[in-house]
Amino acid sequence: MDVIQVNTASRPSTVYCGTGAFEKLKEESGALFVLTDCNVYKLYKEHLAAVCPGAPVCVVPAGERHKNVRTLLHIFDEMLAARLHRNAVLVAVGGGVVGDMGGLAAALYMRGIRVVQVPTTLLAQVDSSVGGKTAIDYGGVKNVVGAFWQPERVLCDPLFLHTLPSREIKCGLGEILKTGILDAAIGAKLWENKARLYELAFLEEIVADCVRFKARVVAEDETEQSGVRKSLNLGHTTAHALELAYGRRSHGEYVLIGMWLESFIAEREGVCSPAHAQYVRDTVALAEKRIPVFAGARQCVKYALLDKKNAAKDAVSVLLSAGKGEYAEYTLPAQRYAEYLSLLEARA
């Protein structure tokens, strides 16, 4: 089992990656309160009962559209009904949605209780469970109400990957390939193993690599102040805008599409060489062979304008890959960004 420390200023966090990580829950002191969604609960009810017997379990509906105020209040209701004290530990067992909401509920209940993240999807294991970002969507804006709240522990157990549908594997690959574009060593490893990207044995290995990379970034810039952490938003401005406009596909798929689109911005705005832009697109193609067509994509500029990264009105900020292991924050007028979006409207 890999044990990775995330040394953030606010609170150190330990990530366990590998078989048996889930069992670490048995070591927790304090009353446990489990948050999960109905899909995960159906599959892992017995496992949960074995690892944290007697703990109250709050089961929320599954899916991104439930990452909202209503579900958050329901979680508070159940925490209060369980008469949870501030020495209790919230255990979030699920994908990114459960992790984000569980983290936020823990950050706010009695001004903050401990949280243990048990990510059950590939996406959550390689990305969202590590680093303490928590949030809900509100008013049509993604993640606009949230907090930085570091989990005490993150337990990445391959146990949960066995039941994932291939759509979920592809979703996780979106963030894994993003990490490969940001980190040259991980990028090389992905290319060397391009035939094994859907193999569980390989994924188990790459999860720990991605967590180690993210732990370094988050330790350096916990709250996205200095900028290093911003690099993790590669492709995300476009991804979030498409998610708000079209829904349906997974976050990771939209990240792949976002990186594809933003590689053209980087190339044509002179932020990277044409060869590097092609490398980004080739890396995206390892998981997403054909970028889908989005009719009316340029309309999505209105969603991109809501993005938290923007600092000026009528301008869109994007994080661009400038070279292997290099990135740049780049702001362009909304009108010009909309023109780039039109690349998604039809294939030349």
Next chain:
Amino acid sequence: MDVIQVNTASRPSTVYCGTGAFEKLKEESGALFVLTDCNVYKLYKEHLAAVCPGAPVCVVPAGERHKNVRTLLHIFDEMLAARLHRNAVLVAVGGGVVGDMGGLAAALYMRGIRVVQVPTTLLAQVDSSVGGKTAIDYGGVKNVVGAFWQPERVLCDPLFLHTLPSREIKCGLGEILKTGILDAAIGAKLWENKARLYELAFLEEIVADCVRFKARVVAEDETEQSGVRKSLNLGHTTAHALELAYGRRSHGEYVLIGMWLESFIAEREGVCSPAHAQYVRDTVALAEKRIPVFAGARQCVKYALLDKKNAAKDAVSVLLSAGKGEYAEYTLPAQRYAEYLSLLEARA
């Protein structure tokens, strides 16, 4: 003007106490977003327009019962409508309710923006605006949803004290006398000036003393971990329970009543000497000559059991004054606490 640094681990905070403090708002960089309540807005509309011209103003209903989810969401709606970016500053102009909600809205909007507190009541100036505690009430429990979020600046301007009704002065005196019980020097000053407790010139002076005391406590124990900050909860277990059960009176009055009641607990449980318990009650009497009678007070134990400080079921934790400048956390069975509450049911 007194300038007091609050050196907390998460973020240093500066408190300005004195005439002209409000004008410091003019020095803020970044877009301002003003939160206030209808009472304060009626009185200080022109002052606000002069100090932060053009800033959007969100006016919420006045009163403790609006410190809830609904008002918080309304604030988010207005922040989104103003297209506020994460470099903006929320300016909370009002009493404890506005400060608590403004602080929480700032803590959560885009995972945290800067906040400047402009406390307009005596209570908020001496206590709630300093130290970064933010919260709303939820599910019948006070302050159960919240965060620690340090204000960048706190501007305590006596300008606002001129319009306060005497009920509000008495409310502030509740926390001032609490500070006097915790800090021997402040206690002595209050006794020396017992005839001047309602004079603005004296209150202006004591505000800075109380802020300096609180700054020391908060710097030592920002998130109430080590225990020093818990001392600020003197009288508050009972105060919060009575507030939930009876409403009507101000927080500060309930703190006075809570300290009175808890002095009997301290004395009879052997936590302090009878002489010190009498000193606490005499200090309370400087502002509250006659403790009111509460019919059925022992029923309030059910509210005390909801208190965040409790760590065990069916037991109530109280913070007791053990001597001048000394305090002790003390836990007693709910049943015994209820018997003490009955002291409020009739005067012997």
